[in-house]
Amino acid sequence: MRLRRVSTPIERFREILRIPTVSHVDESLVDTVAFDLLHDTIARLYPRVHDELEREVVAGHALLYRWRGTTPERPLVLMAHQDVVPVDPTEWRHPPFAAEISGEGADAEIHARGAIDDKGALVAILEAVEVALADGVVPAHDVYLAFGHNEETAGDGARAIATVLQERGIRPALVLDEGGAVVEGVLPGVGVPTAMVGVAERGVMTLTLTVHEAGGHASTPPSFPAPARLARAIGRLHRHPFPVRLAPPVRAMLATLAPHARGPLRPLLANLAVTAPLLARALPLAGPETNAIVRTTAVVTELDGAVGENVLATRARATVNVRLLTGDTVEGAIARVRRVIGDPAVEVELRQGSDPSPVSPWRGEPWRRIATAVADTLGTDVVTTPYLQLGASDSRWFTGISEHVYRFTPFHLTRAERDALHAPNERIRVGVWLRGIAFYGALIRAS
Structure with missing residues (x-):
């Protein structure tokens, strides 16, 4: 008789991690079979979750599980996403979907x-629920x-x-999605490890800048062709960034870190008034992340022009990705971009956009539950x-049903590990990931 091998x-x-659930903007490119395989694999690897929780498939492949507690009131929602961004395998030291292990212990x-973004959280949640079952x-809620x-x-x-x-009238007491992590050196002079819990996230919008002209042969160019006019507009946008200011979540972060700061930074943080x-003027000098927490950012991500190397462009176009600081709006950002460019021949159009999220409180029982779980499992x-939160997450859709929406991934990440998100060589340390399971378990037991 052969014994069934028990996996770890x-x-x-x-x-x-080996299942390539890759998202594409062009949904015709998405391999839906991979998502079906992921669902089947979850059911097989986590039999208690599959058998004891109510499971629904929503919008094709989104998964919603309900674990009934003593009361349905004020539930806990734990979020993660199944999909990952595309990869170029030639840029990786290890095959991106082989889940190879290097090192020991x-x-x-x-x-x-997906090791961090975001199957790390997804599988850690499943592990925590399976163990609790x-x-x-039996959760209180x-x-x-x-x-x-x-x-x-x-x-x-x-x-x-x-x-x-x-539609079911459910008002969660606490929603937790991916977001900040446990990091060190978030500010120069602050050496303690910090659990960065997102209480809000910036808005996101996409603009297109377009210049039209008659076109023709490149051998007889006009005095100011469309790409040159577009380049001037891009230069003006780059030279005149959005103004800096300390939004309320950033002020709260700095005030929280003030007692842990060293040297001249400490009195600066302790006297924010x-x-x-x-x-606000100094933080952009410390790097891209600190620049992004004090201003709305706008960066050109795509350019296109003529159809051939010897053809004048009839249309030159740039895509601008804008991330809105708390307090700014889509409408206000469009008006400022048009004013800074100052050229009516450059069309500024909104492709899509959403304002910044509401700000969740950093006091009260839901916040204390997160902070207690951090201290109990990730270190006192x-x-x-x-x-x-600098990037957008799925949690933005839940702010309409809960006032307590937070963004935190319970992994202690180095600067190099954070830099690998959406880049080659994404990875996570074994011990770091296992501690994340304990965090979710503590949060569940406190629910």
């Missing part, structure tokens, strides 16, 4: 697309698992889940602080 959390994690690294845990399938592109899977919950303008020396 790491082996289950690696098996899920807790510092060993799992190399795979095996231990006979319902627990929902909401796993969108296209966060990296449209995000309408999570939006559909939020709509389902809203006086020093805020100075800090870790300082939990409010944070302004």
